[in-house]
Amino acid sequence: MSEHERETDAISGVETTGHEWDGIRELDNPLPRWWLWVFWACVVFAIGYWVAFPAWPGVNSYTQGLLGSSDRRDVASALVELDKVRGAGAAGLKNASLQQIEQDPELQAYALTLGQSVFGDNCATCHGAGGAGAKGYPNLRDDIWLWGGTLDDIAFTLKHGIRSGEPEARISMMPAFGRDKMLTPVQVQDMTEYVVALSGRPADRPAVDRSRQLYADQCASCHGVDGKGDQAQGAPNLTDGEWLYGSDRGAINGQIHNGRGGVMPAWGGRFSPETIKALAVYIHANSGQ
Amino acid sequence: MTVVIDRTKSPNPNGDQGPVSAAAAARRKAGEGGGSLYKPRTPIYPKLVHGRWRMIKWALLVATLAVYYIVPWIRWDRPGDLPDQAVLVDFTGRRFYFFFIQLWPQEVYFITGLLVMAALALFLITALFGRLWCGYTCPQTVWTDLFIAVERLFEGDRNARMKLDASPMSFDKLWRKTGKHAVWLGIAFGTGGAWIFYFHDAPTLIRNFWVGTGPMTAYVSCAILTATTYVFAGTMREQVCTYMCPWPRIQGAMLDNHSLQVTYRRDRGEPRGPHKKNQSWEGRGDCIDCNQCVVVCPMGIDIRDGAQLECINCGLCIDACDEIMVKMERPRGLISYDTDHAVASRETGGVKNLYRFVRSRTVFYAVALTIVSGLMIWGLTQRSAVDLHVLRDRNPTFVRLQDGSVRNGYTLKITNRSFAPQTFTVLIEGIPGAQLKTPGAAIASDRLSVVVKPDEVRAVRVFVTAAPSAISAANMPVRMTMTSPTGEARVQTNFLSGEANAR
Structure with a gap:
């Protein structure tokens, strides 16, 4: 140019x-x-x-404008409005029992919609978007429950959590038999065979026989003499096909050795009672009960 | 930084400067006074005419306006909370009501079908009788006719109106003009005001509208239609037909030499010329060049120029010419509904009144119209009052239960289009002994009973459990069936169990 x-x-x-x-x-x-x-x-x-309108920034403030418009205030009032709108729907949940909510088609539909949204935001991280769980995180869609699968059981677990530190939290403790030297490595090995046998799979017979007394002494108090577990204590059923930490011998051995236990947060402080109800109905409904 | 300098004014007004834009060039070319790219409207002052076609037009004007204003007020009893308005486009409730027919948004294809039928009917009528729609029933024609009648009421007929427009402003001119525009606006408001009743319960809306609690859409629609009616029928008139409407352009493809059209029979009229009393009619045409056909024309055309895009075939020139022909003691019908073919035939001394209804295009339009109407009627009578959609859970695709059986989850969307609550029985076919369970039900069973409220869609979660012995494949095709006293529906879906569980 x-x-x-x-x-x-x-x-x-x-x-x-x-x-x-x-x-x-x-x-x-x-x-x-x-x-x-x-x-x-x-x-x-x-x-x-x-x-x-508000336009020019100042040092500590800004020009407010003659019309007194404020986006911040608009958002605040819109949120108040939203609470009112939600309140209308939540009122139905407030006064009804969990069972009544699930029986009533309209309350159920409302609870399922609300529950799905809350589940997606808060629970899906561990339990998966569909609630099918993962290794270490229980599957919420089947009929196997560590702490009970009734509406009230689910609502209680949601509110207080598991090993969450909340005073009423559900607590169970699988001892770390190997790590804490309560059992010798050989005994852990034998006990692994015993647990495999409990679930109906072929196992090393002599090892099973060797462990019989040890199981009665160490394990039966929680998992039961027949190995069917106890939901009151959160002790898993060892005879079914569901294994939270894996079903092969290595995984079972590891669990007897280390005694892992997961933590579920207590949601009672975070969610309103209505949200806990909706979530409980959502989880209960999707577990096919 | 850009500096804005206004150079729209020539810095040297006396200098010889070239055109600066196409518009300016056109302005310059158009010379003094005609400084616009756009053709200004030439005012048209149609004269009042009396006669057969004018009567038909008045009758149709009253009839079409009556239909427009009365239809939303027709009541039609429907059960429960459903609207009792015979014709209603209910956007809030997402339903369309037409007397005994109720359509859901997903059935909008019936509206499409109706539009196809309307188009085909229009094609057929046009091929047979020319632009009857344009001349008699098009809203633009009807409202323009009404507005011209109002104009005549305030300002008098053609000559008076021309004189008034040419005269300087006076009190007389002012009140006539003001009165005309006020009545026009009133009619326009009435037009927009009636339109909104098709979308809400009319008796409720008319009260809410006037106390100021009507929906915003009602006020906005009313305002828009008031404005368009006033502008289109009051000030734009024939320009809407000539410049805005696509139909005059499409009609060229619909019409042929055998279509009936408002036609100046040049075989009889020519050579035209003024006629003195007692002068002989020998050796000359019947047209006395009185221009009555031109002055009555609302489109401002001369029908004697032949068929043209602007002509809406309203037939007013027929009445005007007939009046003159009677005075001249000549036969009526110098301008008449006739075909180009007949005129040409008479010119060459052929058959006098040749008219063929049955032509390939009319047969085609008639057959197409019959087929589409048949399909519509078949569709309306055959459509089911119930509908079932099955959405299979994808996450998880299946769940293995404690005893080794497998469960799949489904969401059923059950539509009840009837006006009564329906109880549906849901079954699954393809899995022996399958158990169905819905949340809230006490026990699982081989069938489910679901109640759906009238005029509603209900989503139902259904869990299907199959015993290990019943699972024959990892992916089993199954069929959900839903029956009620009023109808049934079947949907093909799948039951998944994974390779490990299928063994």
Whole structure:
């Protein structure tokens, strides 16, 4: 680009801007009148806007504008409105028992919708979006429950959690038999065979026989003589096909050795009683009960 | 930074400057006074005419306006909380009501079908009788006719109106103009005001509208229709037909030489010329060039130029010409509904009144119309009052239970279009001894009973459990069936169990 003298174009009779790009010069046509009008209208509008609405930042504050408009306040009042709208739906949950909610088609539909949304935001991280769980996180869709699967059991677990530190939390403690040297590695090995046998799988007979007395002494108080577990203590059933920490010998051995136990937070402090109810109904309904 | 410099005014007003834009060039080319790219409207002052077609037009004007204003007020008893309005487009409730028919949004194809039928009927009528729609029943024609009648009431007929427009402003002119526009606005408001009753319960809305508690859409729609009616029928009139409407352009494809159209019979009228009393009619045409056909035309055209895009075939020139022909003691019908083919045939001394109804295009339109109408009637009579949709759970696809049986979850969407509550029995076919369970039910069973309220869709969670012995494949095709006293529905779906459980 180079600067040239402004000159008048011979063909159109219009003055050029005096700029030249590789021999191409630009006519200095006037701005369209409509464009000018729009421009000035925008200028006038902008001045009006400064006066009417919050516009200029100051050191500690900002110009408030004559109309007193505030997005912050609008959001706050919209949230209050939202609470009112939700309150209307939640009132039904408040006064009904868990059983009544599940029996009533409309309350059930409301609880399922609310429950699904809350579950997705808070529970799905561990239990999965569909509630099918993962290793170490119980499957909530089947008929196997560590702490009981009735509506009231589920609601209690939700409210107080498991090993959550909350005073009423559900607590069970699988001892770390190996790590704490309560059993020798060989005994843990034998006990693994015993547990495999409990679930109906082929196991090393002599090892099973060796462990029989040890099981009665160490394990039966929680898991039961027949190994069917006890929901009151949160002791898993060892005879079914469901294994929270894995079903192979290595996983079972590891569990006897380390005695792992997961933590479920107590949601009572975070959710309203109505939300806990909706969540309990959602989980109960999806467990096919 | 951009510096804005206004150079719209020439810096050298006396200098010879070239055109700066296409618009300016056009302005310059158009010379003094005609400084616009757009053709200004030439005012048209249609004269009042009396006669057969004018009578038909008045009758149709009253009839079509009556239909428009009365229909939303027709009551039709429906049970429960359902609206009792015969014709209602209920956006809030997402339903369309037409007397005994109720349509759901997913059945909008019936509306499409109706539009296809309307289009085909229009094609057929146009192929047979020309632009009857344009001339007699199009809202633009009806309202323009009404507005011209109001104009005539305030300002008098053609000559008086022309004189008034040419005269300087006076009290007389002012009140006539003001009165005309006020009545126009009143009619326009009435038009917009009636439109909104098709979308809400009319008796409720008319009260709410006037006390200011009506829905915002009602006020906005009413305002928009008031504005468009006033502008289209009051000030734009024939320009809407000529420049805005696509139909005059499409009609070229619908019409042929055998279509009936408002036609100047040039075989009889030419050569035209003024006629003195007692002068002989020998060797000349019947047209006396009195221009009555032109002055009555609301489109401002000369029908003697032949069929043209602007002509809406309203037939007013027929009445005007007939009146003159009677005075001249000549036969009526110099301008008449006739076909190009007949005119050409008479010109060459052929058959006098040749008219063919049955032509390939009319047969085609008639057959197409019959087929579409048949499909519509079949569809309406065959449509089921109930509907079932099955959504299989995808996460998890299946759950293995303690005893080794497998459970799948489904969400059933059951539609009850009837106006009474329905009890549906849901079964699953394809798995021996399958157990169905819905949340809230006490026990699982081989069948489910679901009550759905009238005019509603209910979503129901259903869990299907199959015993290990019943599982024959990892993916079993199954069928959900739903029966009620009024109808049944079957949906094909799958029962998944995973390879390990299928063994």
